[in-house]
Amino acid sequence: MPNLTTHFCNATFNNPLMNASGVHCMTIEEINQLAGSAAGSFVTKSATKAARIGNPEPRYINLSLGSINSMGLPNNGLSYYLEDAINRQKNAPDKAFILSVASYEGYHEYVENMKVIEESEYTGLVELNLSCPNVPGKPQMAYDFADTKRLLTDICAFYKKPFGVKLPPYFDLLHFDKMAEILNQFPIKFINSINSIGNGLYIDPKTDTVVIKPKAGFGGIGGEYVKPTALANVRAFYTRLRSDIEIIGTGGILSGQDAYEHLLCGATMLQIGTQLEKEGLTVFTRIQTELLKIMAEKGYQTIDEFRGKLKEIN
Numbered sequence: 001m002p003n004l005t006t007h008f009c010n011a012t013f014n015n016p017l018m019n020a021s022g023v024h025c026m027t028i029e030e031i032n033q034l035a036g037s038a039a040g041s042f043v044t045k046s047a048t049k050a051a052r053i054g055n056p057e058p059r060y061i062n063l064s065l066g067s068i069n070s071m072g073l074p075n076n077g078l079s080y081y082l083e084d085a086i087n088r089q090k091n092a093p094d095k096a097f098i099l100s101v102a103s104y105e106g107y108h109e110y111v112e113n114m115k116v117i118e119e120s121e122y123t124g125l126v127e128l129n130l131s132c133p134n135v136p137g138k139p140q141m142a143y144d145f146a147d148t149k150r151l152l153t154d155i156c157a158f159y160k161k162p163f164g165v166k167l168p169p170y171f172d173l174l175h176f177d178k179m180a181e182i183l184n185q186f187p188i189k190f191i192n193s194i195n196s197i198g199n200g201l202y203i204d205p206k207t208d209t210v211v212i213k214p215k216a217g218f219g220g221i222g223g224e225y226v227k228p229t230a231l232a233n234v235r236a237f238y239t240r241l242r243s244d245i246e247i248i249g250t251g252g253i254l255s256g257q258d259a260y261e262h263l264l265c266g267a268t269m270l271q272i273g274t275q276l277e278k279e280g281l282t283v284f285t286r287i288q289t290e291l292l293k294i295m296a297e298k299g300y301q302t303i304d305e306f307r308g309k310l311k312e313i314n
Contacts, residue, residue, distance in 0.1 A: 002116060002295040003289060006040060006303060008246055008268045009125055009189045011096035017284050020250050020273030021046045021100040028084050038284040044081045046102035046129040049109055051077035055214035060138035066223020067274040068202045070214035073104055075133055086121045102129040111154055118159050131168035131219045133198025140168050145178050152186045164190030169229050180240035192248040193233040196220030215219055220247050223274035227252025232263050237264025256290020257271055266308040
């Protein structure tokens with residue numbers, strides 16, 4: 001029988017499935033539920049230096065083909081998640097997970113947050129979220145190539161623990177080239193691609209109004225809507241990054257087939273956001289079952305037999 005054992009950043013997981021940061025990971029209770037679920041691992045809520053309540057409601061709406069949100073980085077603050085991460089690492093050192101870190105204030109908060117983690121007892125994986133598209137008045141760091149390079153330069157001057165970056169979607173081949181060139185210069189361990197597609201708009205046909213309150217209805221689009229863009233980003237970076245930089249594929253994973261395609265494009269781990277929000281924790285069991293069936297039908301025993309081996313037309 002096929003198996004889904006996954007090796008990622010020097011850790012071993014029963015399967016490659018995780019939540020996407022922002023879904024079912026706000027509180028320690030929710031994180032405990034993730035840790036006890038069929039997911040291979042989990043990522044925490046992207047944490048800012050201080051706790052935030054986020055944008056006004058309604059700020060998240062499920063749609064027929066996905067979701068739209070403008071959350072505004074609600075979280076319980078870095079110290080809340082970092083303390084829990086340290087305790088988990090002490091109590092279960094063989095169960096790796098990812099601590100996600102963001103910034104609401106900008107450049108200097110990114111640096112300060114990473115200094116706090118560097119000086120702490122936590123030695124596990126960190127995801128530096130450079131791609132939150134849903135904070136009014138705040139740009140996405142990863143769309144500013146010069147600032148991204150400057151930030152990674154400053155962080156890598158003092159940060160010696162394993163970390164990766166969460167990226168927004170890119171839509172131009174030159175942008176893939178440029179970001180990959182920057183990332184290849186730094187000792188990052190992984191990228192997470194993609195975050196939601198920023199500043200979409202959905203209209204309620206019955207009322208002729210937008211469906212979320214912040215930013216006059218503009219918000220990040222997730223779910224089935226974004227799958228082709230997510231696959232393109234995973235593939236583009238898989239073919240451009242150093243071979244030792246691994247990829248978390250995120251975006252539009254609703255089924256085992258979607259998971260298979262992300263892996264085929266080169267992802268190692270997979271994060272599920274919108275479908276987890278819609279379906280709950282049982283989504284991890286269902287997608288694993290579907291993925292194993294696809295692998296059996298194709299004659300694969302392990303993910304490594306097909307990961308990254310997307311075929312092109314000659």
